[in-house]
Amino acid sequence: MRAVVQRVASASVTVAGEVVGEIGRGLCVLVGVTHTDDEAVAAKLAEKLWNLRVFDDEAGVMNRSAADVGAELLVVSQFTLYGDTSAGRRPSWIAAARPEVAEPLVHHLVATLRSFGAAVATGRFRAEMAVALVNDGPVTVIVDR
Numbered sequence: 001m002r003a004v005v006q007r008v009a010s011a012s013v014t015v016a017g018e019v020v021g022e023i024g025r026g027l028c029v030l031v032g033v034t035h036t037d038d039e040a041v042a043a044k045l046a047e048k049l050w051n052l053r054v055f056d057d058e059a060g061v062m063n064r065s066a067a068d069v070g071a072e073l074l075v076v077s078q079f080t081l082y083g084d085t086s087a088g089r090r091p092s093w094i095a096a097a098r099p100e101v102a103e104p105l106v107h108h109l110v111a112t113l114r115s116f117g118a119a120v121a122t123g124r125f126r127a128e129m130a131v132a133l134v135n136d137g138p139v140t141v142i143v144d145r
Contacts, residue, residue, distance in 0.1 A: 001037050001045045001105070002081045003143045004030040007054050011074045011133035013123040020129075021121035026072035027052075028133045031109065032081030033102035034095050041145045042105045046112035049073065054139050062139070066118065073113060076123035076131055077106045099126055 005027050012022040029049060055064035055071065066073060079102065083091030096102070103125045113120045123129045 001034070001041050001109070001145045002032045003045060003049065004078070004081065005049065005052065005054070005141050005143055006133060007136045007139035008074075009134040009136045011131065013074065013076055013121075014130045014132070015124045015127045020124050021074055021076075023072035023074045023119070023121050025069075025136070026074070026119075027054075027066055028074045028076070028131070030076050030078040030081060030131075031106060032078050033097040033105050034082050035097050035101070037097060037101075037105055037145070039105065039108050042108040043112045045143065045145055046109050046116070048143055050113060050116045050118055052141070052143065054141065067116065070119075072119040072121065074121045074123075074133075075106065075110050075113070076129065077102065077125050 008028045010024050011028040012019050050067050051065045053065050054062050055069045057063040079096040082096040085091050110120050110122055
């Protein structure tokens with residue numbers, strides 16, 4: 001699994017004009033699934049996300065995690081994170097897991113985050129989504145399993 005994580009002041013995802021997920025201060029997480037991923041990988045990524053120290057402490061140093069500050073998370077499935085452009089200008093999606101494999105793993109990631117006490121909003125799997133966010137910092141990191 002791979003995630004692009006942005007620290008945000010707010011974020012939302014809209015499908016067909018309807019806001020389906022929305023958070024305040026927290027992390028917007030775009031997550032992709034590949035063929036070798038399983039529930040253990042999803043759980044490990046959830047733990048990394050929940051404890052990722054990208055929030056400032058009193059000294060202005062990124063020493064706090066979502067768990068420490070009670071930040072919310074918006075998790076959005078993003079198969080294009082496994083796009084391969086090494087052979088030209090049109091990405092290959094071969095490394096991305098099929099939707100019937102990826103969807104349960106994204107749900108497991110979300111369920112694991114919620115089991116930690118996280119407030120988690122989501123996008124809608126297999127939908128055309130419009131993601132809006134106010135990047136805080138900006139802080140953007142890539143987290144691989």
